[in-house]
Amino acid sequence: MTDPENDWAYQDMSEKIDRITDERNDALNRLDDVHAELIDTRLENDHLKTKLEMSSVINVTPAIKAWAINRKLDTADPSRQLNKLTEEVGELAEGFNKKKPDQIKDSLGDMYVVMTIFAMQLGLDIEDCISVAYEVIKDREGEMVDGAFGKMGD
Structure with a gap:
């Protein structure tokens, strides 16, 4: 129990x-x-x-340069790269005219890659080129004329 x-x-x-x-x-x-x-x-x-x-362009540019060097594009004929750039501009225009945002985005990216390699082939650095261009325009004054910025004095 x-x-x-x-x-x-x-x-x-x-x-x-x-x-x-x-x-x-x-x-x-x-x-x-x-x-x-x-x-x-x-x-x-x-x-x-x-x-x-x-x-970030700053972070991806070295990867583009390394990619180009690995494929020996940095020492290739720059005239071919210039032709490639005009081809990409054509694709950009097509994307713009047909209102295709993905094609526009891709074309702009491709153009940056092509310009980076083109600059390398000419012994230039794309980031330096961009800095120089910005220094030229940063204090520029002007106005919009027919949808485009016109600098003073033009």
């Missing part, structure tokens, strides 16, 4: 253990959810960071 007091104590202890186990499992599940959210946030942040790093 069992002692009723011991049965009650056993039952009470068993209920407490079950409650503590449930609370622990709930806490672990919440911790898993928080951990999963942190991982998702970190992956998203890493993706955005990578996208930001690659979208």
